Structure formats: C-alpha cells, structure tokens
Amino acid sequence: NAGVMQNPRHLVRRRGQEARLRCSPMKGHSHVYWYRQLPEEGLKFMVYLQKENIIDESGMPKERFSAEFPKEGPSILRIQQVVRGDSAAYFCASSPFQTLGNTIYFGEGSWLTVV
C-alpha cells in the first residue's frame, strides 16, 4: 500500500506564474488535508477536503489559492500568480476517518520556490 504521494517534490516558479501541487491519498482514504510550512515556522492548516467537497477551507488565503479533490484523480492545490511569500513546503495528508487520531499519514511534501 503506497503512502501519500505528492508531486512534484520540488517546483520553481517565477513571480506571477501558477503552481499546481498534486496529492494522491493512501488507498482507501477519502479525507485529504493540505498544510503549509513556511521557513522557520510550524505547519499551518490550509484546507480539508473529501471527494468532490471542500469541508473546511478556513486556513486558505482569501485570494489566489484554491483546492479540489475530484471524484477521480488526485487532490490539487492551485496557487495563481505566485509571489515570493508563497515559497514554502506544502504537505498533504490523508486519513480514512474524519477523526484523525493516529490514522493520519503525511506525504513528503512539495517544496515551492518562487523566484
């Protein structure tokens, strides 16, 4: 059973470009979470999705950021018109349950650098 798969692992974008980060949850997991880790900071919750539904997006910046988890395929975190402050590690996690406990598994992250 493969773990949570994120790609790309590393992404460089120029200011103003778009970044798309993909996350394939573990098999059997229908709950997906995105977290952001800024340099020298802890992980911050961004969004919680189930298939075709955004459950909690209270941690998402109001503009330029969007997320989806379609019926088929990976979850996508999309950042439009990137700025230098978006440079961070973006972690996806998945769980088979809504209550996480120790059933949450993290991917190895996508490291975005905006130049």
Add this chain to the structure above:
Amino acid sequence: KQEVTQIPAALSVPEGENLVLNCSFTDSAIYNLQWFRQDPGKGLTSLLLIQSSQREQTSGRLNASLDKSSGRSTLYIAASQPGDSATYLCAVEETSGSRLTFGEGTQLTVNP
C-alpha cells in the same frame, strides 16, 4: 483560537543523554495530542498519540505525557542516539474539527 508552543526551539545534546521536549497548548478542549518526527526535506512520521482521556503513552525509548488541565505535554527520549536527530513536532486535534494545530517544533541534534 488554539495556540501550541514548543520549548526549546533547538536542543543539542551528547549521545546517551536523556532529554525532555515540552509542548503547551492554550485550549484544553482537545481530542488528542500527537508527537511527530520530521527529518530534513521529508514528511512527518507519527511517534506517539495520547487521547485526551489518557495520561501517557510509551513506545520504545519514547514516553509522552499529557496534562490536559494545565495544557502541557512532554516527550521524554531516553538514551538519545545520533539517529534521533530531527525536528519534533507536537500537534493537537481539537474536538471542534478535523484539523491538527502544530507547534513550531524542537530541532534536536544528538552528537556522537
């Protein structure tokens, strides 16, 4: 709003030493508390989970305690080894939702 704080931010110890990492949280209405390990450039690995009704959990050389009423948890690492070098993150799951709130981590270096 829940806030999680970890002290110290960084710790360097010689191999073999026993050590304690501290975590505090402001809102005691938590469902559980979890300690993670993060290696550079990698994701997070869950080490120990303590349910809100529990006082401690142990796994090998690791022991985590929880005092929910005072908003504190400690992670005790016995007989530290260079392979323990990593960043240790404390996270709480709140009863109000399915999200984890993380501390900023303690960066541990164990010197041979």
